[in-house]
Amino acid sequence: MRLACLSLISFGLLTSQAHAALIINVNYSGDPQYQSDFNSAAATWQSLLIGYQNGLVVNRTAGSSYSIGQTVSNVFIDAAVSLIDGAGGTLGSAGPDQIVLDAASFYLTTDGAMQFDSADWASLTPQERQAVILHEMAHVLGFGTLWNLNGVYTNGSGEYTGIFATQAWQSEFGQSGTPDVELGGGTGTANAHWNEVDNGAGTTGITDSQNRDMRDELMTGWLNSSIFISNMTIASFRDIGFTPVTTVSNPEPGTSALLGLGLVALGVAKRRRL
Numbered sequence: 001m002r003l004a005c006l007s008l009i010s011f012g013l014l015t016s017q018a019h020a021a022l023i024i025n026v027n028y029s030g031d032p033q034y035q036s037d038f039n040s041a042a043a044t045w046q047s048l049l050i051g052y053q054n055g056l057v058v059n060r061t062a063g064s065s066y067s068i069g070q071t072v073s074n075v076f077i078d079a080a081v082s083l084i085d086g087a088g089g090t091l092g093s094a095g096p097d098q099i100v101l102d103a104a105s106f107y108l109t110t111d112g113a114m115q116f117d118s119a120d121w122a123s124l125t126p127q128e129r130q131a132v133i134l135h136e137m138a139h140v141l142g143f144g145t146l147w148n149l150n151g152v153y154t155n156g157s158g159e160y161t162g163i164f165a166t167q168a169w170q171s172e173f174g175q176s177g178t179p180d181v182e183l184g185g186g187t188g189t190a191n192a193h194w195n196e197v198d199n200g201a202g203t204t205g206i207t208d209s210q211n212r213d214m215r216d217e218l219m220t221g222w223l224n225s226s227i228f229i230s231n232m233t234i235a236s237f238r239d240i241g242f243t244p245v246t247t248v249s250n251p252e253p254g255t256s257a258l259l260g261l262g263l264v265a266l267g268v269a270k271r272r273r274l
Contacts, residue, residue, distance in 0.1 A: 020073035021051045022242065024137070030081035030118065034129070038079050041133040045141065048234055051243045054104035064098040064110045072100060076111045077140055084117035092116035094136035095145050106241030107149040112140035131227050135218055142240050143219055143233070144192025150240040155191045158183045162239030168232035172208050179232060182221045193221040194232070200224045 024042035028035050055072040057064075065076050084092070098111035114136050121129065139145050147153035152162035160166070160179040169179040180195035196204055196215045200222030206214040208230065216226045219233050234244045 020055045020071045022046055022049050023074045025074050025076050026079050027076065028079045030079075034081050034121070037126070037129050037133055040130060041137050042077075044134060045137055047245070048229070049141070049237050049242045049244050052102070052106075052108065053238075053241055053243050054102045054106065055108065055241075056103040057100045058103050059101040060110075061098045061100070064100055066100055066110050072102065072108055072110060075109055075141065077114060077137070078112075079114040081116050081118050081121050083119060084115065085119075086117070087119040087123070091120050091132070092136065094139045096140060096142065099146070099149075102241065104241065107142075107146050108241050109140060109142050109146065114140060128223070131218065131223055134229075135223070138219060138233075139192070141237070141242075143236065146240055147192070152236075152239050153181060153191070156183070157181070158195070160236070162236055164238040165232050165236035168230070168235040172231045173206050173214065175206060179236075185221045189221040194219050196220040196222065 022045070024046055026038045026042050028038050052072060057066050057068050057070050057072060060066060060068060065074070066072055092115050094112070094114040096109040096112045098109070099107050100110055101107055114133070116132070124132070142150070147160070147162075148155060150162075152165075153160050158181050159177070160181050166178045169175050169177075181191060182193040182195045183190050184198040185193075194214060194217055196217075200215060200220070202215070204214045212226070212228050212230075214220065214230075216224050216228060217233065218227050218229050237244050
């Protein structure tokens with residue numbers, strides 16, 4: 001994760017409330033045939049995360065696109081499909097580059113980056129590409145990458161403590177306690193995804209009312225078949241400052257057709273196809 005340290009900027013008390021809509025601006029460079037994949041992923045997340053609970057900037061990293069006193073509404077993402085290290089190596093990387101602290105004490109992404117290796121990208125199906133972009137875009141927005149700063153996770157604990165995702169974990173999946181976080185898979189996978197069997201090698205036995213196993217949830221560390229976005233994932237964004245839609249009862253646009261996928265390892269920093 002490429003995350004700059006917060007610059008030491010003094011600020012006074014800012015009390016006005018802001019409830020800006022989320023707009024994801026993708027600055028894509030690479031083969032034009034893949035542009036629509038990134039646009040579709042952005043549209044999906046904009047339909048699920050309809051805005052911010054506050055968004056009024058009181059502190060910022062030095063390179064953020066927003067200044068103190070402004071209200072965050074846009075996330076600017078540089079996305080590229082270009083050669084990294086050739087087929088079979090690193091698939092890609094994604095995460096926040098710049099963040100702000102808002103008046104409600106949430107750390108929010110304002111600028112981020114996603115890069116995918118063209119040598120691997122061409123071999124993915126359209127459904128695989130869409131799933132991988134959705135997954136990595138979630139990391140840019142803060143899933144797994146801003147958990148620690150927002151006080152909903154401690155590295156190594158394996159337990160996500162945000163209140164809204166915890167409620168969904170209990171109601172959607174019939175579990176007690178708090179959501180389980182992945183500790184396997186090494187750097188880039190551990191501490192930044194929902195837990196599943198390592199390498200996606202088997203079902204977890206944790207299912208929702210539609211009998212969808214957590215193995216197939218979009219934000220686990222490995223990509224499997226029949227991908228869906230759970231209410232728990234959407235609720236986790238509420239824990240870190242977004243205003244999401246209330247519930248997600250069916251697979252979301254861009255994920256409903258993800259059937260028969262091969263296994264792809266996913267992470268925050270570097271990932272490799274298995």
